[in-house]
Amino acid sequence: MASVTYDHVVKRYTADVTVVKDFNVEIKDKEFMVLVGPSGCGKSTALRMLAGLEQISEGRILIGDRMVNNVAAKDRDIAMVFQSYALYPHMSVYDNMAFPLQMQHMKKSEIDTRVRNASRILGLDNFLKRKPRALSGGQRQRVALGRAIVRSPKVFLLDEPLSNLDAKLRGQTRVELQKLHRDLQTTFIYVTHDQVEAMTMGDRIAIMNAGILQQVGTPGEIYDHPANLFVAGFIGTPTMNFVPASVSDSTAKASGFEVELPKSLPSGKGTLGFRPEAVTDRVAEGSPQFEMKVDVVERLGSDQFLYGQVGGDQVTARVDPRMAVAPGDRVKLGLDTRSMHFFDAESEQALL
């Protein structure tokens, strides 16, 4: 059990290939931290530097109070679950899980207790004698988890551990992992490119793009108060609506409508952002409203999504499923002004 600190960490492969830039984050003891971002943004690299598989070009990484920049991977007291699982194919499930303990020259009886304990937690009791090739993807994934938990490490690192599972199993394992985290009371650092995994599993989420940390916060903070245009667009499905707008005082004017913002901003151009659920078919008296020319209607039972044009802009609305609409209709929709975002045109930072 320990906290993890990235202190101005930089990873450079060559002079002009920098894949992680000035990375600063403090992960608390026993926290479930999710590192999320699009493919190639450097999240695996950030994790691998912590694991000791990659040299740190600049800055420091601390596990607890100990700087680990020059500590060998095996002495960092961490365990890692790989996307590919990386099971030893010639060893039985039991030996796979016992391997890290044998490396610590632990007593046979102690190894046995720990392996059996882990296999019970993960439901692997019936497979201990099998080789990995005789297991399903989900079972292999659990063996990989088992190999990590037998060591009782200070920190768990998981690099997209669910991406090889089918959708249903992924949902199940997501829940199991959270339970495991609760039971083990250990720091988890979990890398994924899937925002649903990030939102559902993380105590906190760190969002990266192009090697730069964009925002760190709880799922709620990130959803309700995205720090910039990238974060706002990355989290949430369907994505947030972005329409070009100009502000003067506290009024934002888009091509198809005008809204009163909760506070006044420096006047200028920018991007107005609002989530599909901020658009409603119940038009309240005095609240801003606009007319939408509907192109596509998506009914999901519990929800109904309308995709269409408002003025010159593309807008998505999440409305009551009972509202009767057909493609081609023009409908009147209202806007909830409590959850409006406004992003600076230059810096793309959130001003509201």
Added chain:
Amino acid sequence: MTAQAVAREEVVRAPAWSPAWISQRLQKVLLHVVVIGLTAAWMVPAIALFTSSFRHFEDINSTGWWTALAPPFKFTVDNYAKVLSSGNLGHSIFNSFMISIPATVIPTTIAAFAAYAFAWMKFPGRNYLFLALVALLAVPLQLTFVPVLKTYVSVGLVPQNWGFVGVWLAHAGYGLPFAVYLLANFFRALPSDLFESAEIDGAGTLTVFFRIVLPLSVPAIASLVIFQFLWVWNDLLVALIYVGGTENVAPVTVTLANLSNSLGQGWHLLTAAAFLSMIIPLVVFISLQRYFVRGILAGSVKG
């Protein structure tokens, strides 16, 4: 895999006697004819040798070996009895083992360590060293005889003092470039996640080598052992140069060559002797070939 193959065949099977069906059939038949033809062409000399070795001296001299395959059958084991009792073939076979086994084990062992270093350890000049090693594959063996022999003589590494050590080292040297090349390529293809995982699990370089790389490389090592053993067993030139033709040290190949001089007229004995020398590599091959388990990596990483 089998299920898939069956399924695929099911899909492309054309209705009987349609043009597509006929061409498919023809292709299949042609393929079989070619494969069987090639196999037969390769097998004929061995079968001829085998048959002849059981024939009487007069028959060998008067009729072709194939006539023995039709009645009347007149086979004998006299040739084998004579060869094994009179000549020093038995001792030569022993010598051949004495040469071949260390001359296989030494380079294979060194090559496994070297290949691991080339494949998975970072050190300066690694790629250039590897390139130099691969370039050695192109050096003709004959070029090395004079300098190597001179060195051996000057340091006293001659059969009288050191027995087979000289020829072991020579074979090790000749075999190493290919052995390292083959194994390094195989090791390199192992998934890097396995090494990283082992590193985090606390395994050192040697542990990774013995507990992960070696067990996963059994097929590659088995094929290397077969290659090297066959090459050393069948080698005449290197043995002649570094061991010489003296009776008590000569391997089978050298003895056979001598026999064919002295027994120029008696080649019924020669056939038996030659077959004896062939049977051993065959046994080695057949006993090792079960290690060519395909898909030994299955289940390690998602494939």
